[in-house]
Amino acid sequence: MQLRRSARTLVAALAALTVAAAVVPTATAASAAPTGGDRTSRSEAARVDRVKVPDLGWFDCSPLFGSTAQCGVAALPLDYDEPRGATTEVAVLRIPATDPARKIGTLFLNPGGPGGSGVEIAAAAPQFLAPELLARFDVVGIDPRGTNFSSNVQCFKDVGQQAAAVSGLTGVAFPVGYAETKAAVASSEKFGRACSTTGKPLSGSMSTAEVARDMDVLRRTFGDAQLTYLGFSYGSYLGSVYANLFPDRVRALVIDGVLDPTAWAGTPATASVPQTQRLRSGEGAWKALQEILDRCAEAADVCQTAALGEPHAVYDGVIDGLKQQPVDIIDPDTGEVVFTLTYATFVSFLLSDLYAPDGWQWVDSDISFVASLQAGGTGTPEGAEANAALVERFRTLQAEQDAAAAQEAAQRAALGLGFPYPNGLDAFQSVLCTDGLNPSKASQWPAAARRADADAPGFGPLWTWASAPCASSTWTVQDEDAYRGPFSRSSAHPVLVVGNYWDPATNYEGAVGADAVLGSSRLLSSDSWGHTAYGTSACVTDAVDGYLLAGTLPAEGTVCVGDAQPFVVPDQARKAAPQRALPPVVPPLPGAAPRG
Numbered sequence: 001m002q003l004r005r006s007a008r009t010l011v012a013a014l015a016a017l018t019v020a021a022a023v024v025p026t027a028t029a030a031s032a033a034p035t036g037g038d039r040t041s042r043s044e045a046a047r048v049d050r051v052k053v054p055d056l057g058w059f060d061c062s063p064l065f066g067s068t069a070q071c072g073v074a075a076l077p078l079d080y081d082e083p084r085g086a087t088t089e090v091a092v093l094r095i096p097a098t099d100p101a102r103k104i105g106t107l108f109l110n111p112g113g114p115g116g117s118g119v120e121i122a123a124a125a126p127q128f129l130a131p132e133l134l135a136r137f138d139v140v141g142i143d144p145r146g147t148n149f150s151s152n153v154q155c156f157k158d159v160g161q162q163a164a165a166v167s168g169l170t171g172v173a174f175p176v177g178y179a180e181t182k183a184a185v186a187s188s189e190k191f192g193r194a195c196s197t198t199g200k201p202l203s204g205s206m207s208t209a210e211v212a213r214d215m216d217v218l219r220r221t222f223g224d225a226q227l228t229y230l231g232f233s234y235g236s237y238l239g240s241v242y243a244n245l246f247p248d249r250v251r252a253l254v255i256d257g258v259l260d261p262t263a264w265a266g267t268p269a270t271a272s273v274p275q276t277q278r279l280r281s282g283e284g285a286w287k288a289l290q291e292i293l294d295r296c297a298e299a300a301d302v303c304q305t306a307a308l309g310e311p312h313a314v315y316d317g318v319i320d321g322l323k324q325q326p327v328d329i330i331d332p333d334t335g336e337v338v339f340t341l342t343y344a345t346f347v348s349f350l351l352s353d354l355y356a357p358d359g360w361q362w363v364d365s366d367i368s369f370v371a372s373l374q375a376g377g378t379g380t381p382e383g384a385e386a387n388a389a390l391v392e393r394f395r396t397l398q399a400e401q402d403a404a405a406a407q408e409a410a411q412r413a414a415l416g417l418g419f420p421y422p423n424g425l426d427a428f429q430s431v432l433c434t435d436g437l438n439p440s441k442a443s444q445w446p447a448a449a450r451r452a453d454a455d456a457p458g459f460g461p462l463w464t465w466a467s468a469p470c471a472s473s474t475w476t477v478q479d480e481d482a483y484r485g486p487f488s489r490s491s492a493h494p495v496l497v498v499g500n501y502w503d504p505a506t507n508y509e510g511a512v513g514a515d516a517v518l519g520s521s522r523l524l525s526s527d528s529w530g531h532t533a534y535g536t537s538a539c540v541t542d543a544v545d546g547y548l549l550a551g552t553l554p555a556e557g558t559v560c561v562g563d564a565q566p567f568v569v570p571d572q573a574r575k576a577a578p579q580r581a582l583p584p585v586v587p588p589l590p591g592a593a594p595r596g
Contacts, residue, residue, distance in 0.1 A: 019050040037490035037520055038247040047080040047481075048213050048246075053221045056092055061341040070094045074221070076214050078143070078205050080481060090143050090200060090214055091149035093119040095126065099135035105224040105251070107137035108215060110144075112233025112257065114431035115424055116210075117141070117148040128535060128543050129518040137228065137548075144238075145214060149428040152204060155191070155199035155426040165190040166425060169469075173348035174449070174462045181446050184465060188442035191261045192474030195430055206427075207482035209436040216249065226251035226492065226546060232532045233257040233506055236497075237264050237435075240514060241483050243491045247519070250491040252548050256498035257506040257532035260366045260513035265484040266437030272449050275436040276467040281451050282460035284507030285351055288529070289315075289459075291502060292360045292566050299567035300596055306366035308374045314371050319458070322346055329390045330378055338391050346370065347458035352397075356506035357530035360566040365389070433470035434479045442471040459504075490519030496554075498524045498540065500533040500562075522553045528562025558582065 014555050042445070048241040049308040052369025056072030065071070071093050078086040079111035080401025111121040128135060133139075141290055158160035160368075168175070168183030175184040197201045219227050228251045231239040236255035263270070263278040293311040302307035308314045321345040322328075329338045339345075346366070353362035369386035376383040437450070445468040452460025469475060495518050508525070515523040524543055534544055539560030546552045 019283060021112060024561045028507075029198070034050075036132045037492045040246045040248055044245050045085075048053050050221075051077060051080070051083050051217050052406050053219070054222065054510050057145065057260070058094075061093070065093060065119070067123065067126050067511075068096055069123050071119075074142075074218060074413040075215070078201060080210070080213050086201070086405065088145050088205070089151045089534060090142055090218075091119055092121045092218065095122060095134070095139040096432040097135060097138050102136055102140065102550070104136045105138070105228055106219070106222045107133065107139050108219075108227065109139060109141045110229075110231045110235030110238050110437035111427060112188040112231075112235045113144075114234045114435075115147045115242075117143050118233070119143045119149050123492055130541070131330070132549060133545060138222065140218070140222070142211075142215065142218060144211045144427075144431070146202050146430055147423070149541035151202065152421070153195075153199055153426050153430050154421060154423055155195040155203065155430075156421075157198065159421050161194075162421070162426075165194060166410075169465070170303060170425075173344040174465045176342070176344050176445075183444065184468065185442045186473060188445070188468035189474045191425075191490070192433070192471055193477075194384065194444070195433070196477040199426065200431065201516060203430045204477040204479050206436065207382055207479040208238050208241045208431065209240055209245065209483035210294060210365070210479065211482055212245050212483075215242060216246055219249070219253050220479055224251070225249075227253065227542050229253045229545070230534075230548065231255050232258065232534070234431075236506070236510075236514070237261055237484045238460055239495065240487055240518065241497050243518065244485075244487050244489045245483060247489045247491040250493050250495070252496075252551055253491065253495055254496040254498065254544050255514070256500075256534050256544070257503055257510040258497055258499055258514045259506055260517075261487045261512070262485060262513065262517055264436055266438070267485075271437035272439050272444075274467045275432060275443060275470060277448055277452050277460070277464040278465070280456075280507045280509055281463040281505055282456035284502075284509070285459040285463075286456035286503035287362065287507075288354050288502040292363050292570055295360075295566040298566045302378045302567050304364050305371070308368060308371050311367075311407055315367055317369055318346070318370050318374065319343065322370070327370065327373055329394065330387055331391060332378075332384065332388050340372065343458070344462070347462055347473075351459060351462060354502075354529075357562060358530065359530060366393075417507040429475075431578075432467060433475045434477070434482055436467075436470065437484070438467055438472055440471060441471045442468050442474065458493045468489075479507060487514075493520070494523060494553060495521040495549060496534050496544065497521050498526065500530070500536075501525065502529045503528050503533075504551045505531045524554050524558055524560065526560040526562060528560065529564060529566070530562075533560070533562070536564065538563075 051591030054072055055072040058070050058072045062069045068502035074090045074092060076088040076090050078085050080090045109121050110118050118141030120140050125139040143150040152153045167186050172180055175181040226249050229239055236258040238253040239253050240261040243253055247582055259279060266275060293315060296303035296306050296311040305311045305314050325343040326340050328340050331338050349366055350363055352357040369389050372382040372386040378384045378387045445465060447460035448466045452464040497511050497515045499508045501508050511523060515521045526533040526540050537560050543554040
């Protein structure tokens with residue numbers, strides 16, 4: 001099949017925008033020899049080491065990505081068992097070290113997803129990485145095979161077929177009731193069959209193990225003896241897989257917002273539990289929400305929800321009301337319905353709120369607004385104010401989505417790329433479903449969602465349904481070289497595992513689980529909010545930076561505290577301190593699959 005986006009076309013088009021192509025010499029790494037631990041297996045070493053170092057064809061792509069960005073494309077084996085066979089093209093972006101005379105090597109970044117753009121997070125590195133990291137490392141991001149600016153997986157012939165097939169999944173945040181559930185099961189089955197037929201061969205070659213192999217070939221391409229890596233969310237699983245496939249090739253590996261690798265991959269004993277239920281993300285979100293409501297009750301003078309009653313009771317009333325009767329949000333100027341707020345949509349709004357380090361403010365606002373609107377409609381001053389606030393909130397979210405779509409359209413036009421086919425869903429599922437074990441039929445997900453709802457009301461089903469297309473009877477394409485453990489191999493240098501107590505997407509238990517199973521690791525915990533912990537406090541950020549730069553681990557048992565805490569106004573000294581934060585995480589919105 002022909003893939004939607006040719007990375008070689010990208011190279012040609014971007015190069016035409018530059019004054020001259022900039023061919024940059026590869027780095028010479030200054031990395032310590034392995035200090036111990038397990039060795040890369042002979043079979044795995046043979047897979048990657050016989051692949052020739054690719055010619056990336058570096059050129060200046062700063063006109064599109066800013067800073068000092070350089071871009072290239074690596075043609076890498078579609079199947080590492082056939083190194084001279086078919087290839088797939090992987091897009092790479094590099095921000096060169098600002099002090100090359102003191103360069104340590106290359107720092108690889110991955111933002112998560114699965115399917116997030118390594119190219120884009122590397123381009124943003126000057127905005128959130130410390131000057132010392134930027135001075136001592138070339139910062140590199142790769143778009144995992146099948147995604148973004150790399151050759152794209154495409155499970156449907158065109159966007160029309162895609163939209164029609166997956167409407168039962170994208171039309172609602174998660175299905176509620178018989179009709180929506182039936183439609184979600186049908187769409188899940190269609191999705192799995194499409195990616196197992198039209199999506200081949202790339203859909204069967206997108207497991208995390210293949211991305212880890214790509215990264216190891218590129219590590220060697222850049223001249224680094226060992227890998228230095230910082231991965232967020234799903235990127236934590238990529239880091240865990242790399243550390244177990246290539247344990248003696250780890251220099252410094254940090255994973256933040258951690259997925260329990262054993263839960264992600266699954267075992268024969270847990271295969272009957274959907275992959276996205278095993279991760280207990282729903283429980284993480286529910287725990288964070290309950291803590292916010294607890295702290296709201298303790299800070300009644302500043303929490304809007306507490307002004308309406310006991311916060312947990314107010315929340316329960318909002319949920320019960322939405323289950324019985326969705327609320328129409330009305331344009332105050334025209335009287336038209338802007339959108340209808342259902343129970344599932346409201347839960348997805350709250351999950352979006354919880355992704356931000358200061359998301360409790362939005363949680364408080366959303367609950368109090370809906371409660372006020374339910375109490376008096378738009379006929380009371382409080383209800384009218386709440387309705388107007390929700391209209392503004394919805395339009396802000398819509399404007400952000402529209403701006404992102406416009407930016408992508410402008411980039412595509414500048415690059416001379418063809419009619420857009422949004423492959424984010426295809427990419428997400430192709431990684432998820434080739435990585436992990438799942439129940440055999442999509443019709444098993446409703447019962448699983450009910451069980452998840454008992455443990456994490458609302459959030460449990462929202463996360464559980466994300467893996468429904470992975471049902472093994474309809475998702476039949478397989479990657480025979482996917483990695484499913486063991487995850488206990490000892491790397492040459494420890495993996496720094498960063499876990500956030502109140503993460504709504506990657507439950508803190510995932511960090512604890514990863515630390516317990518990894519053969520060589522150190523757990524850094526943080527009492528912080530939002531998704532991932534880097535940038536939420538100097539304690540976390542300095543610990544990560546120190547490990548990447550010098551291999552210095554935080555003391556065992558270290559617990560950091562996030563600068564932002566619910567209903568607490570920071571003192572002026574902390575407010576004045578310069579903050580470095582990750583680029584904004586794009587949270588799941590209504591009708592979108594949750595993302596790590």
